[in-house]
Amino acid sequence: MATSAIDENLTVYLKNYAPNDASAESDPVKASQLLFPSATYTEAEKVDIGQWTTTSSHIASTTEDAAKSSERLSSLNTHLSSRTTILGAKPSVADIALYQKLAPVVSKWSVEERTGEQGYHHIVRFVDFVQNSPVFGLKLDEKVTVDQDSVIFKIKPIDAKAEKERKKKEKEAAAASAAASGSATPSTLTGGKPAEAPEGAKGKKEKAKDKVQTAGDAIASTVAGKSGGPPEGAPTKKKEKKEKQPKPQKAAPVEKPLSPALIDLRVGHILKAIAHPNADSLYVSTIACGDAPGTDNTSEYEGQVVRTVCSGLNGLIPLEEMQNRKIVTVCNLKPVTMRGIKSSAMVLAASPRVKEGEDSHGGPVELVNPPAESKAGDRVYFEGWEGEPEAVLNPKKKVWEMIQPGFTTTDGLEVGFDVEAVPQLSGEGADKKTGVGKLKTAAGLCTVSSLKGATVR
Structure with missing residues (x-):
C-alpha cells in the first residue's frame, strides 16, 4: 500500500x-x-x-x-x-x-x-x-497558551446517537423533497403546456404509464386470442426457482504459535496507589501504560490515560514504595473485578520459589524494575521471542498459565524466560531449546533488587 x-x-x-x-x-x-x-x-x-x-x-x-x-x-x-x-x-x-x-x-x-x-x-x-499529552511526549520549547476558563460561547457536547438520527432525517427529507419536485410538472407550475422531454428522459409517471399500457395490451391480446400471448385457458408456465448458491465459508482466523511474545508486556508508571477499601491484602494502583485515549478499560487521571490495577501486594511491599515508580505490567489479560473494583492489568513481581505445601504468598516480594530511562508504554519483551502480542488473551486457551512458569530471575538479578520450564516450547532431542531469554526494553534489561532464581508473576 x-x-x-x-x-x-x-x-x-x-x-x-x-x-x-x-x-x-x-x-x-x-x-x-x-x-x-x-x-x-x-x-x-x-x-x-x-x-x-x-x-x-x-x-x-x-x-x-x-x-x-x-x-x-x-x-x-x-x-x-x-x-x-x-x-x-x-x-x-x-x-x-x-x-x-x-x-x-x-x-x-x-x-x-x-x-x-x-x-x-x-x-x-x-x-x-x-x-x-504524555501520549505524544513532545519536548517543545514553547507551547500555545490556552486558558481553559476563557470561553465566550459554550458549545453543547455532541450526542453521537442524536447526530446519527439527525443525518438520517436529513436524508429522508432530501428524498421526500426530490420526490415532490418530480411530481410537479412544468405545466402545473406555469399553467402552460408541458415541454417535450428529450428521448430517453421520461419522468417516473410517464414510465409507470407505459408499463400499465403494456400490461393492458398483454391482457387484451390474451382475451382476444391475439398472436404473441397464450390461448385462453392454456396452462401457464411456472417460474423456475433459482438454485440457492451456498454461502462461502469464512476462513478461520490464523492462530499464532505459542510464545512469550503473545503476552503484552509494557513499562507502567504508577501515579498513585492506595489500600483497597474492601480487601486487606490488595492495593489499588493508578498506572499509565501508554494507552491511546478512548482505549477500553482506561480512564483519565491528571491529563494521562491510565488503568486501574488491583495487586495482592499489601503487607508484602510498603505502600510508599508503590508511589510514582516505574514497573512492568501485563496489559492483555482479561479484566477481572476484585472485591468491587475492576482491575485491567497486572503488576509483575518476583518471589522465591516454594515447595509444594508451602505458603506461596509468604514473601519476600520484589517488583520488576524496567531501565530507568524507559517510559510508560514502552514495549517489554524477551530476547529471542520477539513478536506481536494478542489484543486480549483468551482465558480458555490458558496462554498465561502455560507461559508464566518460564518467568524467572538469574544470578545476575536479571528477569528472563527459561524455555526449559515450558515443555510445550522446549521441544525434544536435537530440536530441544535451552537457555534464558532476558527481559528487556529498547533502553536495556529489566531487573530485581536481590532475589535470584525466583519466580516472576
Missing part, C-alpha cells in the same frame, strides 16, 4: 521535538508505529494517516486566499468535533503534522476566533491536547 511521504519540514520537526527517533522514517505509517508502538492501525487508518499528513501541509497555508483557508479550518474543526485525535482515539504522526502547522496560527487567534460562537473550539482543544 503506497502512502504519502513525510516532507522535510515535518522530518526536522520530529527530530527536534518527538521521541523514539521517528524522524528516521519517511513513511507516515511507519513513523506512527515507531512513535506509538502499542497502537495498531487498520488498513483504512493507514490510508487516513497518509492523507491527513499530506493535508496538514495545506492547513492555514499563507499561499491560499482567506476564504479557502477558512473553509479548510472549518472542515477540520467539524472533523475534530467528535474525535480526540485525527483518527478518533489513536495517536499518529498526522496529529503532530497538524499541530506543527496549527500551533503558530492558533497562538495568534483572538478569544473570539478561539471560543466565539463561530470560533474553532475543537481545533483549540486538539492543539492543547497534542502539546500537553
Whole structure:
C-alpha cells in the first residue's frame, strides 16, 4: 500500500521535538508505529494517516486566499468535533503534522476566533491536547497558551446517537423533497403546456404509464386470442426457482504459535496507589501504560490515560514504595473485578520459589524494575521471542498459565524466560531449546533488587 511521504519540514520537526527517533522514517505509517508502538492501525487508518499528513501541509497555508483557508479550518474543526485525535482515539504522526502547522496560527487567534460562537473550539482543544499529552511526549520549547476558563460561547457536547438520527432525517427529507419536485410538472407550475422531454428522459409517471399500457395490451391480446400471448385457458408456465448458491465459508482466523511474545508486556508508571477499601491484602494502583485515549478499560487521571490495577501486594511491599515508580505490567489479560473494583492489568513481581505445601504468598516480594530511562508504554519483551502480542488473551486457551512458569530471575538479578520450564516450547532431542531469554526494553534489561532464581508473576 503506497502512502504519502513525510516532507522535510515535518522530518526536522520530529527530530527536534518527538521521541523514539521517528524522524528516521519517511513513511507516515511507519513513523506512527515507531512513535506509538502499542497502537495498531487498520488498513483504512493507514490510508487516513497518509492523507491527513499530506493535508496538514495545506492547513492555514499563507499561499491560499482567506476564504479557502477558512473553509479548510472549518472542515477540520467539524472533523475534530467528535474525535480526540485525527483518527478518533489513536495517536499518529498526522496529529503532530497538524499541530506543527496549527500551533503558530492558533497562538495568534483572538478569544473570539478561539471560543466565539463561530470560533474553532475543537481545533483549540486538539492543539492543547497534542502539546500537553504524555501520549505524544513532545519536548517543545514553547507551547500555545490556552486558558481553559476563557470561553465566550459554550458549545453543547455532541450526542453521537442524536447526530446519527439527525443525518438520517436529513436524508429522508432530501428524498421526500426530490420526490415532490418530480411530481410537479412544468405545466402545473406555469399553467402552460408541458415541454417535450428529450428521448430517453421520461419522468417516473410517464414510465409507470407505459408499463400499465403494456400490461393492458398483454391482457387484451390474451382475451382476444391475439398472436404473441397464450390461448385462453392454456396452462401457464411456472417460474423456475433459482438454485440457492451456498454461502462461502469464512476462513478461520490464523492462530499464532505459542510464545512469550503473545503476552503484552509494557513499562507502567504508577501515579498513585492506595489500600483497597474492601480487601486487606490488595492495593489499588493508578498506572499509565501508554494507552491511546478512548482505549477500553482506561480512564483519565491528571491529563494521562491510565488503568486501574488491583495487586495482592499489601503487607508484602510498603505502600510508599508503590508511589510514582516505574514497573512492568501485563496489559492483555482479561479484566477481572476484585472485591468491587475492576482491575485491567497486572503488576509483575518476583518471589522465591516454594515447595509444594508451602505458603506461596509468604514473601519476600520484589517488583520488576524496567531501565530507568524507559517510559510508560514502552514495549517489554524477551530476547529471542520477539513478536506481536494478542489484543486480549483468551482465558480458555490458558496462554498465561502455560507461559508464566518460564518467568524467572538469574544470578545476575536479571528477569528472563527459561524455555526449559515450558515443555510445550522446549521441544525434544536435537530440536530441544535451552537457555534464558532476558527481559528487556529498547533502553536495556529489566531487573530485581536481590532475589535470584525466583519466580516472576
